[in-house]
Amino acid sequence: MPSACDSMIDDIEDMVSADDPTPQDRQNARKSIIPRARKRKDQLVPEELQADSLIPGTQKIWMRTWGCSHNNSDGEYMAGQLAASGYKMTDDPSEADLWLLNSCTVKNPAEDHFRNSIKKAQDQQKKVVLAGCVPQAQPRMDYLKGLSIIGVQQIDRVVEVVDEAVKGHSVRLLGQKKDGGKRLGGARLDLPKIRKNPLIEIISINTGCLNACTYCKTKHARGDLASYPVEELVERARQSFQEGVCEIWLTSEDTGAYGRDIGTDLPSLLWRLVEEIPEGAMLRLGMTNPPYILEHLEEMAKVLNHPRVYAFLHVPVQSASDSVLMDMKREYCAADFRTVVDFLKDRVPGITIATDIICGFPGETEADFQETVELVRQYRFPSLFINQFYPRPGTPAAKMEQVPAHVKKQRTKELSQLFHSYNPYDHKIGERQKVLVTEESFDAQYFVAHNKFYEQVLVPKQPEFTGKMIEVDVYESGKHFLKGRPVDHSKPLTASIAAPLLKGQVSGLTQVLLTSIIKKLLKLTVRK
Numbered sequence: 001m002p003s004a005c006d007s008m009i010d011d012i013e014d015m016v017s018a019d020d021p022t023p024q025d026r027q028n029a030r031k032s033i034i035p036r037a038r039k040r041k042d043q044l045v046p047e048e049l050q051a052d053s054l055i056p057g058t059q060k061i062w063m064r065t066w067g068c069s070h071n072n073s074d075g076e077y078m079a080g081q082l083a084a085s086g087y088k089m090t091d092d093p094s095e096a097d098l099w100l101l102n103s104c105t106v107k108n109p110a111e112d113h114f115r116n117s118i119k120k121a122q123d124q125q126k127k128v129v130l131a132g133c134v135p136q137a138q139p140r141m142d143y144l145k146g147l148s149i150i151g152v153q154q155i156d157r158v159v160e161v162v163d164e165a166v167k168g169h170s171v172r173l174l175g176q177k178k179d180g181g182k183r184l185g186g187a188r189l190d191l192p193k194i195r196k197n198p199l200i201e202i203i204s205i206n207t208g209c210l211n212a213c214t215y216c217k218t219k220h221a222r223g224d225l226a227s228y229p230v231e232e233l234v235e236r237a238r239q240s241f242q243e244g245v246c247e248i249w250l251t252s253e254d255t256g257a258y259g260r261d262i263g264t265d266l267p268s269l270l271w272r273l274v275e276e277i278p279e280g281a282m283l284r285l286g287m288t289n290p291p292y293i294l295e296h297l298e299e300m301a302k303v304l305n306h307p308r309v310y311a312f313l314h315v316p317v318q319s320a321s322d323s324v325l326m327d328m329k330r331e332y333c334a335a336d337f338r339t340v341v342d343f344l345k346d347r348v349p350g351i352t353i354a355t356d357i358i359c360g361f362p363g364e365t366e367a368d369f370q371e372t373v374e375l376v377r378q379y380r381f382p383s384l385f386i387n388q389f390y391p392r393p394g395t396p397a398a399k400m401e402q403v404p405a406h407v408k409k410q411r412t413k414e415l416s417q418l419f420h421s422y423n424p425y426d427h428k429i430g431e432r433q434k435v436l437v438t439e440e441s442f443d444a445q446y447f448v449a450h451n452k453f454y455e456q457v458l459v460p461k462q463p464e465f466t467g468k469m470i471e472v473d474v475y476e477s478g479k480h481f482l483k484g485r486p487v488d489h490s491k492p493l494t495a496s497i498a499a500p501l502l503k504g505q506v507s508g509l510t511q512v513l514l515t516s517i518i519k520k521l522l523k524l525t526v527r528k
Helices: 025-030 070-086 108-123 134-139 155-166 218-222 230-242 266-274 289-302 324-328 336-345 366-379 406-417 507-528
Strands: 059-063 100-104 127-132 148-150 170-173 200-204 247-250 283-284 312-314 352-359 384-388 432-440 447-450 456-459 468-477 482-486
Touching: 025 108, 059 070, 070 100, 070 127, 070 155, 070 200, 070 247, 100 108, 100 155, 108 127, 108 134, 127 134, 127 155, 127 200, 127 336, 127 456, 148 155, 155 170, 200 230, 230 352, 247 468, 266 283, 283 312, 289 336, 312 336, 336 366, 352 366, 366 406, 384 406, 432 456
Parallel strands: 059 100, 100 127, 127 148, 148 170, 200 247, 247 283, 312 352, 352 384, 456 482
Antiparallel strands: 432 447, 432 468, 447 456, 468 482
């Protein structure tokens, strides 16, 4: 008969009762816990119990996130809730009691890293909780057996799952959020979160999509389109600006499809959000597939020309061969993609169009591939994500006749060489630009800013520039960046309307504490 630690339960209510202490109660009670000696028959020396090892909510947690900005947003929400409940988030995996691994299922290498991390955690006797698209899509995989899983639409219950994992229980929450039978976009947007960058708020506007691409595993995890209401998204943006954020990223599996399930559309949302953006702050729009942006091109051009919206759009083409696109079930042809790009380039001067390409999709001939090469040669995309095709288990593409590995590798190499043969930013040298400073470069030598076209501009690492819109003269360019020299006597514009939160500080914690206090008062009233 399996033990309680080995049992798998359908939902966490089977283990957590309404009378159990709330996370905040636990944290407050921690201070009054006194370890008590326990006598043992074979040892008369008192044994000191470690309170931290026995009480959920007092442990250290290390979290690793793979994948897209949507996944990163989910990770920020999970970290915020755990920190608000008393857990300590750490950047050091070795000192953590539990590893929270937030996975990506887009490519085989990402899942391989995820699988290796699970084994590493187990080898180090760490507790493990899994999240993200891999366990959501395939929870019965052998290497996931016996491990706790938090589904992509259940991240608001991460504390409950971690609590049980700390106790040694295995819990899986994989259900969908529904209201009156209608699928919702996911967990609430006003949950506590810890922003990886206190200056940048990532907002998921919808989950899932309307497509059924034959190579895509993410669809298995995120499902069909489910959009958040406009008012909830506007309120989330408003709260973010009040917490010192100066840049908002809108993300989803397909932002262009936003609102089709709730009777609205992407331009309507964008115009509402623009009203909330303070002067100097910026909004970046996430990935959109060609079919759902085609009917909104006029309005999208107007929005992208707005001074507080980056003139940037990520539109994945995947292939320029109509035959390959048909096999992918992408629901557009290469001419549709060209229509989107040509229209926006004409109506939004200087716009940056980023795109994705898959090399070696099943059935891709040399002629098909050369059509894609010609597309890149024609548009010289400044931002191009080149992916060698990997068959994902359970997808239709995995059952198709595969292109030989050496051919896929050669095509990937050829396209990469073409991409690196041109420098898209040479003509920018000598320009004077306004840029928003939000990050530090990987080598820690510069601050990273972005101009109106979301081109990366490296500027001197002067503390007073952080979170500011500054004016620079561009004096150097590289393949992926520009370098800017601050203009003398130009006054930086503070983009934030409030002081940013400190790194690691929990967003929305005030509301959480207030709710906890109200619950305690209600309990006291009932007892009286």
